[in-house]
Amino acid sequence: MRWRGTLLYIGQRLLLIVFTVLAVSSIVFIGIHRLPGSVFVSERLRASQMQALLHQYGLDRPLWEQYRDFLLGLLHGDLGISYVNQGVRISPLVGREALVSAEVGALALLFTIGLGMLLGVLAAIRQNTWLDYLFTSTAVVGYSMPNFVVATFLLLVFAVFLQRATGGMLYYQIGWTGTFGSLGEISIPAFALGFPYASVVARLTRASMLEVIRQDYIRTARAKGLPEQLVIVRHALRNALIPVITILGPLVIGILTGSVVIENIFGIPGLGKEFVQSILNRDYNIVVGVFTMYAALVGIANLLVDLLYPLVDPRIRY
Amino acid sequence: MSPPLLEVRDLRIRFFTEDGEVRAVEGVSFDLQEGEILGIVGESGCGKSMTALSIMGLVPEPGRVTGGEIRFKGRDLLSMAPDEVRDIRGKDIAMIFQDPLSSLNPVLKTGFQVAEPMLAHQRADKRRALARAVELLRQVRVPAAEQRARDYPFQLSGGMRQRAMIAMGLANAPSMLIADEPTTALDVTVQAQILDLLRTLNRETRTAIVLITHNLAVVAGLCSRVIVMYAGQIVEEGSVFDLFERPQHPYTWLLLRSVPRLDRTRPERLRSIEGLPPDLIAPPPGCRFHPRCPFRIEPCFTEPPPLQEVGPGQRAACWVTMRRAHEEMGAATLLDVRPGAGSGVHGPIREPHRG
């Protein structure tokens, strides 16, 4: 029964995720509902109208009652309704937005790992050549560049200069047409999102590749008469991957975090844009909802990463 | 006699380090006959492993073969294109290494790693290569070979791993196998089994074996001929019997005295060799062993001794031996230098003169 342990492990982790999500959203819920004032302060209302609105949303009840209802709702997957856009249910809204964010994030992760590993491996097997120096210094620059700076430069190139150069024939249009966007539309934000982390991956891959190349089993592989490409791809790369996999967890969190900024620059209708918007609108029910969604996303992403470990390193079993 | 399988002539290997050029191997020449088991012994750092790696074309950075010839079946490996050498590597010449755990790839299944040389050289399809790998594992006496082939190296015991390494080496039925300290990382009982396995393989498949070791007992049990290396050079060469019974180089003699033996009637004091191996960036002039040699005479300080015939099939590079031989009755005389044997080049050892 090889899978029994794994299934048990997944079950435990899912339970932990549920617990974390409940805890995190509870903290945020209570924190926010203890704030003085409310959403409706900014709207100029008479006291009676205000009272009516508060009553309508159940905000005049004691905090513990509100919290109880919130928890009950949460357990059924219901995050309540928006205060600002009255009548909009939050659960389907943030669910859809989470998918959008996950889509961009997944592509960004692909960029990060693909680009990072490629550059790292090339730098390692061409150690101390100009290629190595070029990639290594690019990585240091990339690592120090916030993603919104990368995004800005990409916009300058693809939206501004490309438009001027082609006379408006071909350029990147800021904004998002459908819910999920086309590949062209998501590729640039995904690149901006992934690039700083690609530098991290490249640095790590280079270091781990240099370590692996010195190992005895690489000499064995050469002694078998394998072509150098096979030695690198089959024998070195898989082992060099192991330390890279271990930073996937922080990487996923980093990309999710970064998406808050990137989605706002590129006008992507994802969780991050909603999060900032609802904070600025004081639409606190949505703030709680989005945060809950984020906690769940992080938990699931980390679980997926952990399930990847044994696929890359057979010495790890659950 | 048919031409030798491998002829090494005047091999030179240097390491270009920041501190200077390390002359790791200097002027090493030897032959390997088909089906023979040749031992190369010496302390670590004496150049024995580098000699072996140079045959495979695998001298690591920053080392380079700077001179000499390595002729395998008459063709010089050193002047071949890299792809041609790669074609011989793992097919005609295979090599197994000291630590089977670190020498096996931790993330690939054992069976696949054994099958890999076949996939690289025979264009065999994967399924058949894997089936053959199981056969090979069985041949090197891995129990439950089919199951072990599906295991990863970390799931095997040390002995099993070395057997798998050997199976991997044998995959393409090479005419020559280089075994670099194949038993050093193993338990004593397992060591004996592995040596036994090598002996059987040599007998059954006629694969010539170059056995590299610092362990004289291993050489005594397995090899027919031995080369003793010191500081990048061959100091003595001969049949196992001659070398053990009549060592002609003081280093060999001291090496033998540093090992406990059960077949001696008179108790002897075990002695280690005083001093340290020389710095190979600036090796001592003359004989490289002279700073540690208890018998050194004048020419040892200035003139490097040539490797000369000191008996049938036995050669040594030592001024003392040569002078003694001339003084007595000519170079062809066999000289017994066993301590206590009464005669011989070095005679019974009293106070070695120092100076």
Added chain:
Amino acid sequence: MGGRPIAITTFIAEPMAQRRAGLWTDAWRRLRRNRLALVAATYLLGLVGVAILAVFWTPYSTTHQGIVLPYQGPTPAHPLGGDSLGRDILSRLMEGAQISLLVGVGTQVVVLALGVPLGLLAGYFRSWLDAALSLLINIFYGVPDLLVALILIVLLGHSGLGQIIFAIAVTRWMDMARLVRGQAMSLREREFVEAARSCGSGTFKILFRHLLPNALGPIIVQATLGIPQAILFEAFLSFLGLGVQPPTPSWGSMAADGVQAIRISPHIVLAPTIALSVTLMAFNFVGDGLRDALDPRQRR
């Protein structure tokens, strides 16, 4: 401390102190050889100078609008041009440096004040304190830090510099605590701590006189590398409109203004983003240089 253990402690402490001095001079010698780190450090010193200067003087007012034409490109009088409201970008960049450095250094002060004692105590005593700290650290690692900072800003009520610093520090302290904890755990087993303990040194003295000085190298490196992270966070927050409130200039909010106008006049976005990237890079170079200098074993 009673009795006469002083003689013994000085006997033990003296070679220690000597070795430490040797360590620092060694480190300084190694650092001086690292040209990249030196250039970066010089740049940062210059930046600090600019930030201090900006307290007393900027070429123009940083908040008055209409000093230049809106969207004005660079001119001799306004070398970096004007922004969308006609403010002088150079002046605002100078004051922005001040904000960035304040947040960067201020955050690390809070982080040190929080992380070092907690880490020391947890690492030295183990027990329930350690368990609680580890749990807390693990929880924090599981939540995206920027989001926590954002929520905190909301909970703290929109924001002054103090709140921003606090919010960022709350999401950043665990790296430091974890580091110090690890150091304390390994150092507490060492002979000189043993010796100090047997001489009757008080716990406080052991923690701050014996453990802390020996863990100082990694702490300095960590704090240096923490500064650019905090600056980055502030820029993020301000970029999203949730950090430093207008009209106070922050590189993050200036970049956000610039992105709005990216089609009309790209120069607005370039100045703050380049300043930010170069500054972050400089801190990273200095941090890496310090690491290499203070811990030569880690070098490749």
